[in-house]
Amino acid sequence: MLFSSIPFLYYFLPVVLILYFIVPKSGKNLVLFLSSLFFYGWGESRYVFLMLAVIGLGYVLGLLIEKYRGQKTGKQFLFLAVILDVSILGYFKYADFFIENFNMLTGLQVPLLKIALPIGISFFIFQILSYNIDVYRGNVEVQKNPLLLATYVAMFPQLIAGPIVRYVDVEKQLRTRKHSIELAAVGIRRFMIGLAKKVLIANALGECCAVFKTSSEKSVLFFWMYGIAFMLHIYFDFSGYSDMAIGLGKIFGFHFMENFNYPYISESITEFWRRWHISLGSWFRDYVYIPLGGNRVSKLRWIFNIIAVWFLTGFWHGAAWNFILWGIYFVLFLMIEKFFLMPYLSKAKFWNHIYVLFFVMISFMIFDAASLPEAMKNIVGLFGIGSEKLISTESVYYLRNYLVTFLIAIMAATPLPVKLYEKMQKISFGRKVIMVAEPMIMVAFLVIITAFLVDGSFNPFLYFRF
Amino acid sequence: MQEYSEKNTEKKGKSRDFILVAVMAGALLGLSFLCWGKQDDSFSESERRVLAKFPVFSMETVLEGEFMEKFETYSLDQFPFRDWFRGMKAIANYGLFQKKDNNDIYIVNGYLSKMEYPVQYQMLDYAASHMEKIYTTYLKPYNSKCYFSVVPDKNFFLAQENGYLSMEYEELFSYMTEKLHFTEYVDITGLLSLEDYYKTDTHWRQEKIIPVAEHLKDIMLKGEEVLSKTENYEVKKLDRPFYGVYYGQAALNVAPDELYYLSSPILENCKVTSYDTGKPVASVIYNMEKSKGQDAYELFLSGTSALQVIENPAISEERELLVFRDSFGSSLIPLLVDEYSKITVIDTRYVNSALLGNLVDFHGQDTLFLYSTLILNNSMSMR
Numbered sequence: 001m002l003f004s005s006i007p008f009l010y011y012f013l014p015v016v017l018i019l020y021f022i023v024p025k026s027g028k029n030l031v032l033f034l035s036s037l038f039f040y041g042w043g044e045s046r047y048v049f050l051m052l053a054v055i056g057l058g059y060v061l062g063l064l065i066e067k068y069r070g071q072k073t074g075k076q077f078l079f080l081a082v083i084l085d086v087s088i089l090g091y092f093k094y095a096d097f098f099i100e101n102f103n104m105l106t107g108l109q110v111p112l113l114k115i116a117l118p119i120g121i122s123f124f125i126f127q128i129l130s131y132n133i134d135v136y137r138g139n140v141e142v143q144k145n146p147l148l149l150a151t152y153v154a155m156f157p158q159l160i161a162g163p164i165v166r167y168v169d170v171e172k173q174l175r176t177r178k179h180s181i182e183l184a185a186v187g188i189r190r191f192m193i194g195l196a197k198k199v200l201i202a203n204a205l206g207e208c209c210a211v212f213k214t215s216s217e218k219s220v221l222f223f224w225m226y227g228i229a230f231m232l233h234i235y236f237d238f239s240g241y242s243d244m245a246i247g248l249g250k251i252f253g254f255h256f257m258e259n260f261n262y263p264y265i266s267e268s269i270t271e272f273w274r275r276w277h278i279s280l281g282s283w284f285r286d287y288v289y290i291p292l293g294g295n296r297v298s299k300l301r302w303i304f305n306i307i308a309v310w311f312l313t314g315f316w317h318g319a320a321w322n323f324i325l326w327g328i329y330f331v332l333f334l335m336i337e338k339f340f341l342m343p344y345l346s347k348a349k350f351w352n353h354i355y356v357l358f359f360v361m362i363s364f365m366i367f368d369a370a371s372l373p374e375a376m377k378n379i380v381g382l383f384g385i386g387s388e389k390l391i392s393t394e395s396v397y398y399l400r401n402y403l404v405t406f407l408i409a410i411m412a413a414t415p416l417p418v419k420l421y422e423k424m425q426k427i428s429f430g431r432k433v434i435m436v437a438e439p440m441i442m443v444a445f446l447v448i449i450t451a452f453l454v455d456g457s458f459n460p461f462l463y464f465r466f
Numbered sequence: 467m468q469e470y471s472e473k474n475t476e477k478k479g480k481s482r483d484f485i486l487v488a489v490m491a492g493a494l495l496g497l498s499f500l501c502w503g504k505q506d507d508s509f510s511e512s513e514r515r516v517l518a519k520f521p522v523f524s525m526e527t528v529l530e531g532e533f534m535e536k537f538e539t540y541s542l543d544q545f546p547f548r549d550w551f552r553g554m555k556a557i558a559n560y561g562l563f564q565k566k567d568n569n570d571i572y573i574v575n576g577y578l579s580k581m582e583y584p585v586q587y588q589m590l591d592y593a594a595s596h597m598e599k600i601y602t603t604y605l606k607p608y609n610s611k612c613y614f615s616v617v618p619d620k621n622f623f624l625a626q627e628n629g630y631l632s633m634e635y636e637e638l639f640s641y642m643t644e645k646l647h648f649t650e651y652v653d654i655t656g657l658l659s660l661e662d663y664y665k666t667d668t669h670w671r672q673e674k675i676i677p678v679a680e681h682l683k684d685i686m687l688k689g690e691e692v693l694s695k696t697e698n699y700e701v702k703k704l705d706r707p708f709y710g711v712y713y714g715q716a717a718l719n720v721a722p723d724e725l726y727y728l729s730s731p732i733l734e735n736c737k738v739t740s741y742d743t744g745k746p747v748a749s750v751i752y753n754m755e756k757s758k759g760q761d762a763y764e765l766f767l768s769g770t771s772a773l774q775v776i777e778n779p780a781i782s783e784e785r786e787l788l789v790f791r792d793s794f795g796s797s798l799i800p801l802l803v804d805e806y807s808k809i810t811v812i813d814t815r816y817v818n819s820a821l822l823g824n825l826v827d828f829h830g831q832d833t834l835f836l837y838s839t840l841i842l843n844n845s846m847s848m849r
Contacts, residue, residue, distance in 0.1 A: 001534075005538065005541075006501075006538070006541040006542055006545060007534075007537060007538055007541050009494070009498075010494075010497055010498045010501040010541070010545075011498070011501060011502070011541065013494070013498075014494055014495050014498035018495075042534050043531075043534070045528055045529050045531065045534075046529060181480070181483050181484050181487050182479075182480065182483050184483075184487045185482075185483035185484075185486045185487050186483075188486060188487060188490050189486070192490075200563075204563070216584065217584070393631065394583075394631060397566070397629065397630065397631050400566060400629070401565050401566045401567065402565075403564070404562075404563045404564040404565075405563055405565075408563075431482075434482065435481070435482045435485070438482065438486055439485050439486050439489040439490070442486065442489070442490055443489060443490070443493050446490070446493055446494070447551075447554060448554060448555075448558050448562075450497070450545075450551055451551040451552065451553075451554035451555035451558065452555050452558070453542070454542055454545045454548055454551040454552060454555070455551070455552050455555045455569070455717075456542050
């Protein structure tokens with residue numbers, strides 16, 4: 001079930017909210033867990049049991065790891081947990097990729113398994129993995145109550161698209177958490193902003209990308225429009241979903257980590273990755289990069305560590321070579337910046353932004369392509385190679401059609417609107433305006449978003465496949 | 467003093483949060499109650515389509531995901547005030563986002579139209595091969611004289627000059643005439659203008675296309691005697707507003723059209739027989755019952771029909787015409803009747819052309835292929 005859908009907004013969410021707030025404190029986790037199972041089952045009824053099995057494994061192994069912590073057996077149980085979780089992920093997500101490549105290399109015809117990818121598997125596997133590792137490290141106490149652990153993993157606000165919530169961050173909140181009007185208001189604001197980002201901006205930009213892909217009249221202008229539209233689309237799509245998750249979390253009394261921090265205002269690729277999909281980046285840093293030795297190793301080993309992390313980051317996004325290339329692509333820039341470019345970037349006040357935006361745009365063109373040749377075709381198309389025209393009637397039409405959406409998206413990708421809101425908060429008149437206007441704007445948002453959903457507009461969600 | 471001010475601000479902040487939560491909870495729960503409580507509609511008059519019903523709930527449909535998928539559609543179709551919300555989306559797209567179209571529908575000077583772009587050559591090839599097959603099977607053996615005319619859709623007059631995407635019409639016309647080398651092409655584009663079309667519908671207005679009908683007859687009856695030309699039609703107005711197909715699709719509050727139809731003593735005496743069920747059923751040129759339905763344009767020759775025969779008792783000698791047509795033909799064909807004793811009207815979207823030998827007596831009649839650009843560019847429905 002998508003957050004940005006009528007069944008979620010008007011059938012599922014109101015019922016869950018009513019149940020959640022009328023049951024006593026002791027029953028709230030049960031409501032959250034059962035509603036999360038329903039939420040997951042709505043999209044993947046067959047895989048509910050897989051998720052429960054993963055949780056069960058994580059629970060049992062967590063207890064065993066805790067019991068034997070500090071001993072060799074504890075390490076063996078952790079190893080088992082890692083192997084099992086990675087195997088489950090590998091089987092459901094990567095089996096066909098490996099078979100395809102094996103067939104290509106050997107010329108054999110091993111049949112593909114054609115397994116449907118369980119929604120959100122990359123997210124919940126990473127969560128349970130981090131829990132087991134944290135128990136082993138002694139960062140968290142083992143959770144003896146299976147309901148609490150299951151609620152942590154299955155909690156619907158973050159289940160299928162993150163942020164990748166660490167157990168350590170919600171450990172206390174699972175046991176006891178505060179609910180208040182203030183928190184609910186913060187959550188509603190955040191949820192509505194996320195919903196608007198997704199439905200009003202990301203979907204429109206996604207339409208623009210879809211139009212480009214089906215067009216037979218591609219021009220240089222159209223390639224650029226596509227590149228910019230897709231980089232904005234993926235940001236608003238994913239960050240919108242994260243906003244909704246964080247907002248829902250607040251309503252239910254949880255504080256999830258931030259996942260995006262205006263990545264497109266970065267002055268370097270290094271900074272970009274500190275601002276983009278923060279929960280994934282920090283997960284790889286804490287559970288892969290640092291265990292490999294981080295940067296406290298020889299230069300050669302450090303380079304290997306970096307490559308390994310980015311290879312895995314790319315591969316996590318999808319079982320295809322373009323995702324691996326996408327990950328490795330960033331290694332190149334991170335190295336160049338580390339060894340050479342960083343001092344220049346900090347001085348080049350305007351060009352550093354252009355540099356980041358351009359190369360991030362290229363990266364997302366690789367990310368979005370169905371194949372490597374398609375990625376290459378789209379990238380060289382930016383420079384007029386392979387396209388006959390500089391501009392085409394179609395590209396001009398769609399530029400005019402989506403111009404306002406582009407402008408809104410560009411502005412909303414900066415901290416400008418938030419700064420404006422904060423400035424207004426500081427003055428008495430501003431606060432009065434907000435007090436009156438905010439509920440009206442939020443209701444207007446809800447009405448317009450509902451209108452877009454009711455009319456059955458373009459509404460895919462990119463990160464479902466991860 | 468500062469402490470008081472901070473406390474006051476904090477208090478106001480709390481009230482602001484309370485108002486926000488109350489308003490949003492009210493809006494969400496209110497709409498939710500309406501969703502749960504609303505009685506299902508079976509048909510959307512504005513969209514002219516059947517709405518999704520509550521899906522079958524069973525273990526099988528749930529496990530297959532079929533229930534959930536159908537419920538998504540159901541929840542959209544049955545959403546309370548659906549048309550109002552669709553209108554809101556159109557207004558937001560045109561006004562807030564300054565989009566030039568909403569679901570490909572655009573509005574210029576009160577005329578609603580749907581973008582048709584680009585020319586789909588595969589579709590043109592399919593249409594051309596379909597017509598050629600009819601020609602070689604039924605017409606060529608009897609040396610029928612064949613004519614071909616294309617009705618330009620509204621975009622021909624509206625799209626390009628207003629910055630909308632449009633087909634390369636000249637390319638379409640020349641491509642089709644080249645493909646249909648066995649026909650004589652009759653160009654009617656110069657006889658038409660935007661005002662000859664309904665504002666809320668795809669079709670042309672019958673009262674405006676007399677010159678088109680006259681031109682077609684002039685070409686097809688070149689050198690033949692004028693038998694009973696109608697000099698003056700009586701213009702009759704439908705007693706209810708006409709909401710065209712784009713009216714519902716656009717979901718905007720635009721004025722409906724007025725629908726006029728042309729009558730004459732010849733037309734009133736014509737005998738129309740419909741063969742949609744395989745058996746002859748008496749019909750009429752203007753079906754007033756149909757005009758009360760979802761699409762008042764179906765007044766003309768009763769709308770969609772596979773095969774109809776119009777006999778004109780005013781002409782005693784045998785002068786027949788076969789018309790292969792789409793819905794644009796419905797309003798034009800009555801204006802051709804005065805010069806023919808019999809017109810056989812065939813729409814191969816509703817009858818398989820392979821069966822025509824059993825249904826129609828082909829014996830060398832003049833034949834007109836009359837299709838709109840919309841059908842030619844989306845010809846897969848021709849059978």
